[in-house]
Amino acid sequence: MTRRIKSLQLRLTVELAALFFVASCLAVGGLIYSAAMTAGSLADRELGLRAEDLARYVSQDEQQKPRVELPPPLKQAYSEAAHQSLFAIRDKDGQLIEASTPEIGALTARWPQADTEPSYFRLSKFGPLERDYSGVSIRLDSAAGPLSVLVAEVSGGNQLVHSILREFVFDIAWYVPPFVALALLLATLSVRRSLLPLRAASAQASAIGPGSIALRLPEADVPTEALPLVVAVNHALDRLEQGFVIQRRFTANAAHELRTPLTIITARLDTLEGNGQLSALREEVARMNRLVEQLLCVARLDSLALDVSSPVDLHQLAEEVVGSIAHLALSACRTIALTGADYPVLVIGNPGAIADALRNLIENALAHTPPESEVVVEVGPEGTISVQDSGPGIPAEDRPHIFERFWRGKGVRTNGAGLGLAIVMEIVRAHGASITVTERVPRGARFDLRFGTA
Amino acid sequence: MRLLVIEDEDRLSGILKSKLGDIGFAVDIASSAADANAALELINYDAAILDLGLPDGDGLAVLMATRQSGKNLPILILTARDAVEERVVGLNAGADDYLTKPFAMAELIARIKALLRRPGGVLGMTLEAGNVRLDTVGRELVIGGIPVRLSRRELTIFEQMMRRFGRIVPKAVLEEKLYGIDEEPDSNPIPVHVHHLRRQLDAAGASLMIHTIRGVGYILAEAKA
Numbered sequence: 175m176t177r178r179i180k181s182l183q184l185r186l187t188v189e190l191a192a193l194f195f196v197a198s199c200l201a202v203g204g205l206i207y208s209a210a211m212t213a214g215s216l217a218d219r220e221l222g223l224r225a226e227d228l229a230r231y232v233s234q235d236e237q238q239k240p241r242v243e244l245p246p247p248l249k250q251a252y253s254e255a256a257h258q259s260l261f262a263i264r265d266k267d268g269q270l271i272e273a274s275t276p277e278i279g280a281l282t283a284r285w286p287q288a289d290t291e292p293s294y295f296r297l298s299k300f301g302p303l304e305r306d307y308s309g310v311s312i313r314l315d316s317a318a319g320p321l322s323v324l325v326a327e328v329s330g331g332n333q334l335v336h337s338i339l340r341e342f343v344f345d346i347a348w349y350v351p352p353f354v355a356l357a358l359l360l361a362t363l364s365v366r367r368s369l370l371p372l373r374a375a376s377a378q379a380s381a382i383g384p385g386s387i388a389l390r391l392p393e394a395d396v397p398t399e400a401l402p403l404v405v406a407v408n409h410a411l412d413r414l415e416q417g418f419v420i421q422r423r424f425t426a427n428a429a430h431e432l433r434t435p436l437t438i439i440t441a442r443l444d445t446l447e448g449n450g451q452l453s454a455l456r457e458e459v460a461r462m463n464r465l466v467e468q469l470l471c472v473a474r475l476d477s478l479a480l481d482v483s484s485p486v487d488l489h490q491l492a493e494e495v496v497g498s499i500a501h502l503a504l505s506a507c508r509t510i511a512l513t514g515a516d517y518p519v520l521v522i523g524n525p526g527a528i529a530d531a532l533r534n535l536i537e538n539a540l541a542h543t544p545p546e547s548e549v550v551v552e553v554g555p556e557g558t559i560s561v562q563d564s565g566p567g568i569p570a571e572d573r574p575h576i577f578e579r580f581w582r583g584k585g586v587r588t589n590g591a592g593l594g595l596a597i598v599m600e601i602v603r604a605h606g607a608s609i610t611v612t613e614r615v616p617r618g619a620r621f622d623l624r625f626g627t628a
Numbered sequence: 629m630r631l632l633v634i635e636d637e638d639r640l641s642g643i644l645k646s647k648l649g650d651i652g653f654a655v656d657i658a659s660s661a662a663d664a665n666a667a668l669e670l671i672n673y674d675a676a677i678l679d680l681g682l683p684d685g686d687g688l689a690v691l692m693a694t695r696q697s698g699k700n701l702p703i704l705i706l707t708a709r710d711a712v713e714e715r716v717v718g719l720n721a722g723a724d725d726y727l728t729k730p731f732a733m734a735e736l737i738a739r740i741k742a743l744l745r746r747p748g749g750v751l752g753m754t755l756e757a758g759n760v761r762l763d764t765v766g767r768e769l770v771i772g773g774i775p776v777r778l779s780r781r782e783l784t785i786f787e788q789m790m791r792r793f794g795r796i797v798p799k800a801v802l803e804e805k806l807y808g809i810d811e812e813p814d815s816n817p818i819p820v821h822v823h824h825l826r827r828q829l830d831a832a833g834a835s836l837m838i839h840t841i842r843g844v845g846y847i848l849a850e851a852k853a
Contacts, residue, residue, distance in 0.1 A: 429708060430681060430708040433708040433728075433729040433730055434637055434640065434708055434729060436729070436730040437640060437708075437729040437730035437731065438637070438639045438640050438643065439730075440730045440731070440732060440733070441640065441643040441644070441647065441733050442643060444647070444732065444733040444734065445643060445646065445647055445733070463730050493798065493843070493844050496841065496843070496844045497796035497798055497841065497844045497845060498796070500796050500839075500841040500844065500847055501794055501795060501796065501847055501849070504839055504847060504849060507852075509839070509841070509842075510841060510842075511841065511842030511843055511844075512841070512842060512843030512844050513842065513843050514843075516843065551843075
């Protein structure tokens with residue numbers, strides 16, 4: 175079983191190469207064959223002409239006897255190529271008038287009279303040199319009456335045919351392989367060029383993620399054959415985006431519908447004068463507010479594509495988050511500090527989400543650190559933020575679970591719903607960042623967020 | 629002082645009206661974008677509280693229309709929507725401050741007062757907290773009824789803290805404010821000024837305390853009893 179070639183380009187190249195090979199073999203073969211044919215007929219014609227030539231120089235002497243008088247150049251040519259080009263001329267009675275060599279003369283003496291139609295023949299291993307000849311014998315008229323003229327030439331020694339073939343093979347057939355190669359190259363390049371828009375579309379497709387659902391594959395320049403696929407993919411993306419938009423609207427509406435009554439409850443409670451019961455109720459509502467915020471945050475992270483492509487200055491962000499949360503720490507009798515890099519530390523991400531993550535980590539730390547102790551937020555120059563508290567720390571066996579939703583440590587009494595760290599984890603995942611939790615010396619927990627630097 | 633509350637939720641606007649009324653504001657309520665535009669056209673309010681989600685239009689449109697008609701009253705935006713992007717959009721459209729629902733009433737009142745105290749705002753330029761009163765025009769500080777003298781730099785720092793009472797005052801803000809008046813190149817760094825300031829507040833028996841938020845800035849708050 176042959177393996178199917180998956181690459182369109184390679185397949186086209188291989189198939190075209192095979193086609194070109196067969197076609198050029200046929201073409202070259204055909205050309206050589208027809209050239210040989212032409213050369214053969216040219217050689218025959220040449221022999222005929224030579225015979226006529228010889229007949230032209232036959233005349234009658236004073237005794238009415240035929241005689242051959244070749245012009246000197248021709249005579250010299252025949253004598254120089256004595257065993258190359260043969261001729262023999264006989265009169266109408268079959269008497270030999272002249273022959274280029276005695277052997278051919280002797281041979282022809284035994285032959286019948288020639289006809290006016292040329293008759294072609296071959297001689298094998300003839301003469302002293304035992305060469306092969308091909309020739310013609312024809313009856314021609316001359317000044318001395320009808321003659322039988324025989325002309326033969328060494329076969330294979332036919333210079334004309336050879337030179338034609340040589341010329342063809344070396345001067346013309348030489349062009350065929352480069353032409354084939356060029357055609358293949360053109361075909362390959364053209365395939366590659368027509369596939370380029372598809373590559374662009376693939377690059378675009380790989381850029382489409384939850385954070386960039388508005389992106390579409392480019393339809394311009396895509397080859398007609400691939401266009402239906404690209405269009406269908408784009409339509410599918412349209413429908414997906416529609417789904418995202420509906421989900422987003424739901425989250426926004428849910429946020430609105432939940433926050434407004436909570437605001438009213440909060441405001442009404444604020445206007446009431448009362449005893450300890452009321453402040454307990456206020457605390458409960460504050461918890462509820464926070465829970466709703468966190469649930470909305472989770473819903474948002476679940477349904478919405480987080481755009482994590484903006485440059486974020488971690489130092490500035492940490493400064494803002496710590497600043498916005500500091501008064502809460504103070505009112506809970508804890509302090510908070512920002513240390514580490516006091517210059518811009520750039521990472522790529524979503525500033526709002528990173529701020530959410532940091533806020534949740536700090537709130538978590540403030541909930542566990544004892545009164546009068548300090549929560550330390552540290553920004554590292556390599557795109558890291560750590561949050562350290564002086565609380566009881568997190569037992570090693572709990573560490574794998576703390577980022578699960580609604581998980582709460584055994585025997586740890588906090589007001590949280592167990593969503594904060596889950597939110598942090600979602601945000602960390604969306605950023606391709608990492609978070610680790612370790613022991614802080616001498617006591618406490620330390621969370622390390624690591625982003626890739628910009 | 630007259631405020632316009634643009635809010636379609638009757639119960640909330642009712643509470644806002646009574647609560648703001650309690651501390652001496654006259655409050656009008658507009659429950660749609662059309663009402664809001666008409667009211668802002670007719671009356672020169674001292675400030676407005678604007679909910680972005682209105683039944684007949686976007687609160688941002690009201691905000692932009694108001695700014696385009698040349699009114700520069702302070703406008704505080706309320707929204708139940710998710711904050712991050714909207715905050716930027718709202719502030720860019722000409723809002724002066726921004727609160728997300730749910731908010732604490734005390735926070736809203738503090739923000740409104742802060743807006744009214746801005747230069748050109750209608751509230752007097754006297755800032756008060758605990759037993760401390762600071763006249764930002766006359767640059768007079770009175771603690772427990774007794775005038776206290778501060779250096780210019782200390783006064784500038786303290787004014788920023790009073791303006792943002794209970795909230796963070798970033799170092800950068802103080803540096804910026806001091807930059808204008810610091811002719812001496814080798815003047816004391818901010819922590820030294822803050823240290824002096826603390827001693828003066830202590831000595832004068834102020835009921836306020838300056839907390840240092842290391843790496844970020846300072847918070848002026850009521851001292852715990």
